[in-house]
Amino acid sequence: MFIRNCWYVAAWDTEIPAEGLFHRTLLNEPVLLYRDTQGRVVALENRCCHRSAPLHIGRQEGDCVRCLYHGLKFNPSGACVEIPGQEQIPPKTCIKSYPVVERNRLVWIWMGDPARANPDDIVDYFWHDSPEWRMKPGYIHYQANYKLIVDNLLDFTHLAWVHPTTLGTDSAASLKPVIERDTTGTGKLTITRWYLNDDMSNLHKGVAKFEGKADRWQIYQWSPPALLRMDTGSAPTGTGAPEGRRVPEAVQFRHTSIQTPETETTSHYWFCQARNFDLDDEALTEKIYQGVVVAFEEDRTMIEAHEKILSQVPDRPMVPIAADAGLNQGRWLLDRLLKAENGGTAP
Amino acid sequence: MFIRNCWYVAAWDTEIPAEGLFHRTLLNEPVLLYRDTQGRVVALENRCCHRSAPLHIGRQEGDCVRCLYHGLKFNPSGACVEIPGQEQIPPKTCIKSYPVVERNRLVWIWMGDPARANPDDIVDYFWHDSPEWRMKPGYIHYQANYKLIVDNLLDFTHLAWVHPTTLGTDSAASLKPVIERDTTGTGKLTITRWYLNDDMSNLHKGVAKFEGKADRWQIYQWSPPALLRMDTGSAPTGTGAPEGRRVPEAVQFRHTSIQTPETETTSHYWFCQARNFDLDDEALTEKIYQGVVVAFEEDRTMIEAHEKILSQVPDRPMVPIAADAGLNQGRWLLDRLLKAENGGTAP
Amino acid sequence: MFIRNCWYVAAWDTEIPAEGLFHRTLLNEPVLLYRDTQGRVVALENRCCHRSAPLHIGRQEGDCVRCLYHGLKFNPSGACVEIPGQEQIPPKTCIKSYPVVERNRLVWIWMGDPARANPDDIVDYFWHDSPEWRMKPGYIHYQANYKLIVDNLLDFTHLAWVHPTTLGTDSAASLKPVIERDTTGTGKLTITRWYLNDDMSNLHKGVAKFEGKADRWQIYQWSPPALLRMDTGSAPTGTGAPEGRRVPEAVQFRHTSIQTPETETTSHYWFCQARNFDLDDEALTEKIYQGVVVAFEEDRTMIEAHEKILSQVPDRPMVPIAADAGLNQGRWLLDRLLKAENGGTAP
Ligand code: FES
Numbered sequence A, B, C: 001m002f003i004r005n006c007w008y009v010a011a012w013d014t015e016i017p018a019e020g021l022f023h024r025t026l027l028n029e030p031v032l033l034y035r036d037t038q039g040r041v042v043a044l045e046n047r048c049c050h051r052s053a054p055l056h057i058g059r060q061e062g063d064c065v066r067c068l069y070h071g072l073k074f075n076p077s078g079a080c081v082e083i084p085g086q087e088q089i090p091p092k093t094c095i096k097s098y099p100v101v102e103r104n105r106l107v108w109i110w111m112g113d114p115a116r117a118n119p120d121d122i123v124d125y126f127w128h129d130s131p132e133w134r135m136k137p138g139y140i141h142y143q144a145n146y147k148l149i150v151d152n153l154l155d156f157t158h159l160a161w162v163h164p165t166t167l168g169t170d171s172a173a174s175l176k177p178v179i180e181r182d183t184t185g186t187g188k189l190t191i192t193r194w195y196l197n198d199d200m201s202n203l204h205k206g207v208a209k210f211e212g213k214a215d216r217w218q219i220y221q222w223s224p225p226a227l228l229r230m231d232t233g234s235a236p237t238g239t240g241a242p243e244g245r246r247v248p249e250a251v252q253f254r255h256t257s258i259q260t261p262e263t264e265t266t267s268h269y270w271f272c273q274a275r276n277f278d279l280d281d282e283a284l285t286e287k288i289y290q291g292v293v294v295a296f297e298e299d300r301t302m303i304e305a306h307e308k309i310l311s312q313v314p315d316r317p318m319v320p321i322a323a324d325a326g327l328n329q330g331r332w333l334l335d336r337l338l339k340a341e342n343g344g345t346a347p
């Protein structure tokens, strides 16, 4: 069972072509995505209401899509506008249409009650399309429930163990983060990790313009269903970073990690690592992207193996540890929303 | 659950070798097929009654088959005739044997109550072995329930959408067929479609000996469980085809499409397209066969995708349209038989 | 459901490296196997008690293993000895540890109540490491429940049918074995088959130092859960083998066939065929090994097909025959143990 009344990511903008049909399963539902003649993204149920043929092997006709089984034609709001061989179109001949917003190069979709879809609630990822930042968009498919990925992202002690040669440092294992919880709306966590006078991770070392010790930070916000935004970087030690001063030599990144459930045991994962320096250095864009890809494969190996063990030994208890503070808060926020949607009782 | 008291096709005659064992799952049951020393087809349960080893990795011995696990030997009626290391063969040491009839190059099998098996009930497909007709037998395996294939065959509006460049014409989408229902015995539908002064399909154009407009027909009979026979062709417009006159230039075909369930989600499909002209032109036989194969792959793509969507979103209602008349009648005949076999209540 | 209070084989000694982590599913449980700094095998649950990550993608640290998700460290008895970022280790922070004994080149594991694990109960396979015998260890993975393999091993009539050109002879089909049952402890069967003045199997012919008729024997002991040890050989006819005299020309083998359930439908299978002649002839070792591999593939083809038919047609009765005596006794001993472990009622 999934939380429905929230904005999920359906795709990077570039995944949906200017013309033609794209499809993807989201929250166990088959979804059709395409652009109308104005370039606006349309999201429809990928299932014809006639006899359930999938529409993605149909045909786009202007703003509409035609089912290529028996020819029913649907407009962007899901209403059937043509039934071949039949004058009358009965009312209610329609398929589900989902509210969609394209913003910050992401296609956001609302799978719940359409009346509650408010685009103002969409989390801001300005660094995807700001002229001051540069990134290359990434996507990974996961053989694991999205909550296992959320757990991973909310506990950065794993950096020390899973990513010793890429994202992690020894200090990651023991540093105590500051965790703030905000229960306004769907809720939000802010997790702040400062490593003062510490070594940089290999990923930062590879691009930094200074050497030696650094004051490093990972300041991230996480909100349900599975949206992470992070401000991370390294500045030469003692140049005032903890007090809010970011000197020009500082390495600064904005990071995105977003998941949407595909099924109960598979997930979509969109990510990027934006920087605010050397914007036109395409080789650097690629280098940073590949660095993240390598590190994220380290996570995927662990998390998919984790999903397998959980399905093999499903009913064993877990032993909580101090480092769980972040992920416990995240799970708590997710459960709260699910309960609220289901009359107070989460499954 | 499947209808059992009816003749199903088990194979083309050529699928079962002169010597040796052939096996196939039909209606979820493992079936062994082979020819006795007279060349007659034998159909037995493909499961030894000793400890359930499959017989197809056994050995044919004359008219009999021997299980190559511990050596039990069975005759064509399924009776055990030898137990190695044991004098006495207990009564009831036997496996199921199915009534089988070889006719019109098809091997017909009866999976229900053997007492009710009457070979006179087998539908006639004379064009498979008549000297006046020529065809090449075809077989396709489907990842879909057989009823989805039946639906497809009973609604020829799909020709316009699924097969625009092969079997279909624009007119196929809107033409209203004449549908006659006969409820004698297991029931029968006769569906007649006349396209007067119309374009030929590409498949007919490719072999016709005249050009220009045609009077075209598709006259087909369908009977449960999944037996389609069709008389189809094109004659030069105004030469009297609708009144029953078929001039020598007319292109005439007899078409066969037959399905047997393998499991609830997979099916066997036998087909052919016979003609009554240029009988000895083997290249033409192959050309017509390949034309049908291409068109049938178009169906398979759609129907297998259809099966997937139905399994992903199983409980959504369907919206009936006018073009459903044929398939509704077909489903009604199938449900009627299933109910009759199960004491009035179909599942 | 599996019998738990008995010694199972987990691996050949060589399967577990001197350093590093090996893992395998046994009785549906994920098991981690490695050697401590003294070379002793450690067997732990392959599932971290923190959040269930698998330990085999962790890291060995001396005698311990560290989970590379969040860094918990466990000692060979399964106790957690370190939680990064946390001083206190709560009692009961531990994972299951299994009693393990390395003997006769096999790694034996006890998956039941540890208090009942007595190494004296381990069946003796002295020919694996005796200087007077030589063998090459073999392993096969099976897509079948282990009891189907036991059935196969306890009914040697199958030699005549499944292995006519390798292990079998015509006489195997009808020879009546002497079967003795011992219900002490977990129970034991002793099955004795003498073929007097008979042909050798092809496998024996290929290595024998004499020609012509032989007195042949297969004397095997089988004990639950799935442990077969066999004394087999051929001596020139009339040289006294049945009376216990083994002349130097006699071909003598000791055979091992051991299974451990992986899941309900898959199994591990360890085997070897040791000889007491020409010990240093490595080509002969390989030749005998390959001969067994070929024969065992014949079994696997049959048994995996058997498993498939049983899953397709699960509820059909079996018809017992005289040759079942051995396998019936084996099944009876298995059921008896399972019932005893489950308060008198086996499932
Ligand atoms: S299923 Fe789409 S038109 Fe029939």
Ligand code: FES
Pocket: B048, B049, B050, B051, B052, B053, B067, B068, B069, B070, B071, B072
């Ligand atoms: S299973 Fe066929 S003879 Fe035993």
Ligand code: FES
Pocket: C048, C049, C050, C051, C052, C053, C067, C068, C069, C070, C071, C072
């Ligand atoms: S799952 Fe092993 S340390 Fe967290």
